[in-house]
Amino acid sequence: MESQQLQSVAVIGLGSMGMGAAKSCIRAGLDTYGVDLSTDALKELEQAGAKGISHNCADFANVLDAVLLLVVNARQAKAVLFDNQLAAQLKPGTAVMVSATISAEDAKSIEAGLKEHQLLMLDAPVSGGAAKANVGEMTIMASGSQEAFAKLKPVLDATAGKVYNIGTEIGMGATVKIIHQLLAGVHIAAGAEAMALAARANIPLDLMYDVVTNAAGNSWMFENRMKHVVDGDYTPTSMVDIFVKDLNLVSDTAKVLKFPLPLASTALNMFTSASNAGFGQEDDSAVIKIFDGIELPKKEQ
């Protein structure tokens, strides 16, 4: 069965990833609608050529072929779809791409709610940061029915550099993203631990950074985040509290699967300590501030 070509999509959640994804949809020629609580974000998307903008998706729910949910967590996703009744307002057959980082359990419970309204779902977390989202090159790890993949192909083409098809079972996309976050979180915490030890040993941190980033001890996160420590600049690109959330999702996943995670549970403790010490809203590299007895570089004025 050839599904009708998707023409219109609403992007809900115009944060750093959602704004980039929405603009990519506009560039790809899709009728693109934007929904956010922020009036500034709505105006920005309107100027970029949005077909419609609103604080409330109900204003154009009946013309949509697809919805791309780029909200922060499962609670927000469920609030939009069910508490605010968007699921009831969409036409049957509309495809909902859920791209928040959520648990497999939450993905399955959202799927059940969408099914009651004959809506398709793609469990499709994303990675790559604002820069990749802006140029339509996000990495998407997705699971769902062939029908959902087919219907959302124009949106995937517009927003992704790479789409991984994890299978048909809703929850697999969420799980792959969570395992990815396990690595990302442990790598930031390990980078902080290593740089803290270097500071304790009176190794200049810029030199330590230079050695590691040119050797086998490097990681994507070390290279990206420990630069902030070297510069003494904890302006958040992504916050400590995001990894408290994501490593708790890792922990929840381990509990459901009955599986021990010695490193991830340790990293969760480190981020949780950093948040309780008052650094939750700082850049996630501020997890290094849990270590006492060292002097870290200060930001140049």
Place this chain on the structure above:
Amino acid sequence: MESQQLQSVAVIGLGSMGMGAAKSCIRAGLDTYGVDLSTDALKELEQAGAKGISHNCADFANVLDAVLLLVVNARQAKAVLFDNQLAAQLKPGTAVMVSATISAEDAKSIEAGLKEHQLLMLDAPVSGGAAKANVGEMTIMASGSQEAFAKLKPVLDATAGKVYNIGTEIGMGATVKIIHQLLAGVHIAAGAEAMALAARANIPLDLMYDVVTNAAGNSWMFENRMKHVVDGDYTPTSMVDIFVKDLNLVSDTAKVLKFPLPLASTALNMFTSASNAGFGQEDDSAVIKIFDGIELPKKEQ
């Protein structure tokens, strides 16, 4: 003071790194001597153009301007220099480059022993693997006197792609290498933990590998070592027991500096468990075998 140009060097320890370094010295036009317990290794270096080979460095100690020690640990380095009395046989002013991964304490004690014989020392651990050593592109993180750096410049030029000058204090090179190994060890253990969780969640490991290596959760070690897990091939490139040794060096360093290392201590426990379970001589990625209740890929026959 212009020091006399170094002409001859003995490389002691012709393992994967030492053989590459020795061949690089030959290519650079240095009179190169090779010392190893393995007759095969000596023959290989002789055919590559060595000026001399022997099981015992005493055979040519009196003609050497420099020694490059690429043995496995501090015990071996001390055995060669002091138990076997090489230090007493070298000409005063000869430069000894100690490139084993050892503690700062051991580096300092070796320095003290060499000083008694008026020998120069460079505390110069290396990184990069056999491939980089073979093409004279090792990464060297070195500390020592300006005189030692100057004297060894021809050897450094011949063997290194990058030389980091960590300072004049012996022990700083060792410490930088140990902190690097903290990251390398934690990254392998974290990769194993993530892949084990993926196996538990029935995510195909080749797909998980593909996602991570194309996203922000990647590390040099994940990309290099988790391929072995995907292939089910634990033929050692570097063994589990090497990280038991190196993470114990990390732990010793933390003890001396009185510093907590939550992730490194956890990773040490994981490698130690893997070794006790019988996997010590397998590839270090075999640390994944400490996780029960999962099925891992088998090597294709």
